Amino acid sequence: MASLLASxxxxxxxxxxxSGPEEGEEEExxxxxxxxxxxxLSAVAxxxxxxxxxxxxxxxxxxxxxxDEFGFxxxxxxxPEQSSSKLLSTPFAESPKHRxxxxxxxxxxxxxxxxxxxxxxxxxxxxxxxxxxxxxxxxDKLRAMVRGGVPHSLRPQIWxxxxxxxxxxxxxxxxxxxxxxxxxxxxxxxxxxxxxxLLRTLPSNxxxxxxxxxxxPRLRHVLRALAWLYPDIGxxxxxGMIVANLLLFMxxxxxxxxxxxxxxxLLPASYYSSTLLGIxxxxxxxxxxxxTYLPDLSALLEQHDIELSLITLNWFLTVFAxxxxxxxxxxxWDLFFYHxxxxxxxxxxxxxxxxxxxxxxxDNSADIFNALSDLPGTIDDVEKLLEVSFHVSSSLTEVVVExxxxxxLAFLMNDQGTLMASPSRVANLPKQQVNRPQQVxxxxxxxxxxxxxxxxxxxxxxxxxxxxxxxxxxxxxPAGALFEPGDWRRxxxxxxxxxxxxRRLTLTSSLPPPAAHERRYVEELxxxxxxxxxxxxxRRHRARVTRYSRGRARHETSVxxxxxxxxxxxxxxxxxxxxxxxxxxxxxxxxxxxxxxSISAALVKYGETxxxxxxx
Amino acid sequence: MSYAYLFKYIIxxxxxxxxxxxxxxxxxxxxxxxxxxxxxxxxxxxMITIDGKQVKLQIWDTAGQEAFRSITRSYYRGAAGAxxxxxxxxxxxxxxxxxxxxxxxxxxxxxxxxxxxxxxxxLESRRxxxxxxxxxxxxxxxLIFMETSAKxxxxxxxxxxxxxxxxxxxIQEGVFDINNEANGIKLxxxxxxxxxxxxxxxxLGGSQGGGCC
Numbered sequence: 001m002a003s004l005l006a007s008x009x010x011x012x013x014x015x016x017x018x019s020g021p022e023e024g025e026e027e028e029x030x031x032x033x034x035x036x037x038x039x040x041l042s043a044v045a046x047x048x049x050x051x052x053x054x055x056x057x058x059x060x061x062x063x064x065x066x067x068d069e070f071g072f073x074x075x076x077x078x079x080p081e082q083s084s085s086k087l088l089s090t091p092f093a094e095s096p097k098h099r100x101x102x103x104x105x106x107x108x109x110x111x112x113x114x115x116x117x118x119x120x121x122x123x124x125x126x127x128x129x130x131x132x133x134x135x136x137x138x139x140d141k142l143r144a145m146v147r148g149g150v151p152h153s154l155r156p157q158i159w160x161x162x163x164x165x166x167x168x169x170x171x172x173x174x175x176x177x178x179x180x181x182x183x184x185x186x187x188x189x190x191x192x193x194x195x196x197x198l199l200r201t202l203p204s205n206x207x208x209x210x211x212x213x214x215x216x217p218r219l220r221h222v223l224r225a226l227a228w229l230y231p232d233i234g235x236x237x238x239x240g241m242i243v244a245n246l247l248l249f250m251x252x253x254x255x256x257x258x259x260x261x262x263x264x265x266l267l268p269a270s271y272y273s274s275t276l277l278g279i280x281x282x283x284x285x286x287x288x289x290x291x292t293y294l295p296d297l298s299a300l301l302e303q304h305d306i307e308l309s310l311i312t313l314n315w316f317l318t319v320f321a322x323x324x325x326x327x328x329x330x331x332x333w334d335l336f337f338y339h340x341x342x343x344x345x346x347x348x349x350x351x352x353x354x355x356x357x358x359x360x361x362x363d364n365s366a367d368i369f370n371a372l373s374d375l376p377g378t379i380d381d382v383e384k385l386l387e388v389s390f391h392v393s394s395s396l397t398e399v400v401v402e403x404x405x406x407x408x409l410a411f412l413m414n415d416q417g418t419l420m421a422s423p424s425r426v427a428n429l430p431k432q433q434v435n436r437p438q439q440v441x442x443x444x445x446x447x448x449x450x451x452x453x454x455x456x457x458x459x460x461x462x463x464x465x466x467x468x469x470x471x472x473x474x475x476x477x478p479a480g481a482l483f484e485p486g487d488w489r490r491x492x493x494x495x496x497x498x499x500x501x502x503r504r505l506t507l508t509s510s511l512p513p514p515a516a517h518e519r520r521y522v523e524e525l526x527x528x529x530x531x532x533x534x535x536x537x538x539r540r541h542r543a544r545v546t547r548y549s550r551g552r553a554r555h556e557t558s559v560x561x562x563x564x565x566x567x568x569x570x571x572x573x574x575x576x577x578x579x580x581x582x583x584x585x586x587x588x589x590x591x592x593x594x595x596x597x598s599i600s601a602a603l604v605k606y607g608e609t610x611x612x613x614x615x616x
Numbered sequence: 617m618s619y620a621y622l623f624k625y626i627i628x629x630x631x632x633x634x635x636x637x638x639x640x641x642x643x644x645x646x647x648x649x650x651x652x653x654x655x656x657x658x659x660x661x662x663m664i665t666i667d668g669k670q671v672k673l674q675i676w677d678t679a680g681q682e683a684f685r686s687i688t689r690s691y692y693r694g695a696a697g698a699x700x701x702x703x704x705x706x707x708x709x710x711x712x713x714x715x716x717x718x719x720x721x722x723x724x725x726x727x728x729x730x731x732x733x734x735x736x737x738x739l740e741s742r743r744x745x746x747x748x749x750x751x752x753x754x755x756x757x758x759l760i761f762m763e764t765s766a767k768x769x770x771x772x773x774x775x776x777x778x779x780x781x782x783x784x785x786x787i788q789e790g791v792f793d794i795n796n797e798a799n800g801i802k803l804x805x806x807x808x809x810x811x812x813x814x815x816x817x818x819x820l821g822g823s824q825g826g827g828c829c
Binding site: 200203310318 | 622631632650651652653655656657658659661672674676679681682683684686687690691693694797
């Protein structure tokens with residue numbers, strides 16, 4: 001047992017030391033700083049520590065500002081928050097003493113190692129990260145341990161294995177190195193914007209504060225790679241915040257795959273896309289949840305007409321990275337990488353609950369606004385936060401969130417469809433003389449427009465479906481369920497006259513077919529300004545085209561799925577009859593056979609769920 | 617601290633034009649060369665004096681990246697003034713003004729006072745947009761115009777204060793209904809009970825009197 005522990009401990013550390021690209025010689029530094037846990041930068045990956053600064057610290061000539069374990073400059077005026085005993089009582093990174101259990105919190109570390117050994121199923125292979133399964137089995141035991149916090153030195157490896165990021169990395173068509181390569185010579189995309197934001201992401205952290213800081217090139221690589229991988233997203237401010245915080249603890253390849261997992265799996269679709277539809281829907285979900293779980297606060301917000309999403313958008317977009325103290329953040333992320341986006345709601349509700357009484361004492365909207373936006377910075381007790389979070393939202397489940405989400409997504413798409421469908425409404429402006437940019441900036445891909453049209457069309461379909469239900473005289477469903485009977489009818493009335501419906505359906509049919517999409521992708525890859533056609537599609541290109549069309553199909557299906565579900569929620573009819581009525585209506589000739597199949601399937605599935613629920 | 621009026625401002629414009637720096641210079645009188653990215657919205661407030669009256673400016677600083685514009689609609693709601701900012705060293709930020717203006721006009725009340733600001737006037741050597749172009753744009757769209765530098769603080773006070781003066785004049789002329797908070801104007805605590813309660817029915821004339829005495 002003892003030897004296993006020693007070897008695993010070494011494995012864990014070796015792994016952390018050697019997985020950084022420009023590594024090797026700094027290993028000795030590791031000992032210096034790990035042994036003095038609590039020192040500046042001691043909780044940051046060794047390869048990210050700025051060398052000149054290390055030299056100064058070693059020569060005992062510290063700079064005139066204080067640096068915390070995570071490399072953040074501590075301004076003395078931050079006093080109350082920083083000196084809080086809760087926040088600073090224990091050093092964050094474990095020292096070797098912890099690892100042999102000599103101090104109480106070291107026991108946690110041992111417990112984790114024991115758990116990992118227990119789940120490590122190979123008798124013969126020595127236990128090392130490489131030999132360990134890429135996904136940790138989800139057990140009650142693991143969940144309980146995650147709730148207590150992952151030991152800091154194990155975080156990178158545990159996060160990768162809890163979230164599925166490691167599996168994603170192993171299953172990917174392309175390696176990170178390949179993606180970095182293609183995304184760096186890709187002069188298109190958002191690389192210019194990324195460049196501008198590199199120093200604005202974590203300006204107060206010495207690992208990211210100047211162009212020569214070790215974090216900056218890594219941040220650049222990861223953001224470019226993500227923008228390349230997700231053409232529908234490109235680069236969205238806020239993503240950088242997550243990436244930079246990850247880079248403090250793990251190498252860039254790991255940070256890349258973990259962020260990809262956040263985008264693809266942990267958060268719902270369209271959190272970072274040009275429409276931000278997913279995150280907007282979640283803001284509405286939050287507002288609905290507040291009404292349920294925090295009625296006093298909800299009343300206060302309503303009374304003062306406060307749009308909470310202005311403040312919380314930031315929390316959700318960065319998964320709290322931009323607002324919580326990093327010590328608190330890491331504990332929240334332990335849970336986030338295990339449970340996904342549910343945790344974001346739980347913690348948001350928990351934070352609001354902790355300050356609910358204080359907020360309700362305020363009597364003017366400006367003060368409330370300020371208190372709300374300062375709120376996360378005042379959180380200094382993570383145990384209390386988690387306790388309150390789980391307590392206040394004890395009945396909140398993934399299913400509840402998901403059903404709210406679908407509903408609000410439908411409304412949002414609806415709104416956007418309405419907006420899009422009447423561009424003439426914005427015309428009350430003096431005639432414009434300023435020319436729009438004549439040349440399309442290669443950094444600003446025209447993809448946004450398509451995406452917008454597509455979303456608008458999806459929203460329009462939804463409205464039209466509501467109209468259509470009214471046209472084919474389907475009964476509204478009885479009261480008491482997700483939708484009130486009047487809801488869909490109101491939506492239908494908002495959707496305007498009949499010719500408008502037909503017009504919007506035409507809009508739907510103007511969605512670019514996948515082939516055009518792929519063609520455009522090839523266009524995009526053409527060297528800027530050059531007429532030379534590309535060499536025949538190689539593996540990488542093929543992989544990307546596949547990804548592109550797969551993404552498109554996914555998008556289409558989700559739109560149709562939302563449509564189908566809402567139709568069935570709105571109307572109290574069996575799936576078969578609904579689809580039949582819609583299909584036979586001449587206004588709906590444009591949806592493809594596949595789309596109908598999906599609607600049909602969604603309806604059947606929904607019907608089953610509902611029957612089950614009713615049976616219970 | 618008590619005030620006679622509270623005005624809500626918003627600052628809009630492309631990412632990186634210096635919106636947050638302008639706000640910081642105005643509220644804290646300092647310049648931070650590298651400012652954190654603004655995601656969502658940040659707030660600032662400062663008290664100024666106009667015509668002998670204390671006016672509190674509540675300023676909302678917004679994210680500039682294109683994607684966020686789809687969600688900025690709610691920023692505009694209830695704003696009395698807007699600073700529309702571009703960067704004189706980057707023409708694209710000037711070219712995007714029309715779309716910003718469209719957004720602002722579409723989502724705000726029609727009386728909102730808009731101040732056009734060409735920021736970074738300290739970088740004269742890298743100038744890409746002529747002062748005259750800014751003036752012409754402002755004239756054409758009925759905006760007030762100013763070139764500022766958040767770095768040297770040149771014209772920053774003036775930009776915020778002139779906007780407030782314009783709003784104040786509109787109140788005096790009775791253009792703004794100050795009892796309707798959707799206009800981005802609130803009477804201060806010591807004024808509001810009488811004004812809001814007793815004179816609401818009297819309309820503009822009455823509430824204006826409330827503000828003056």
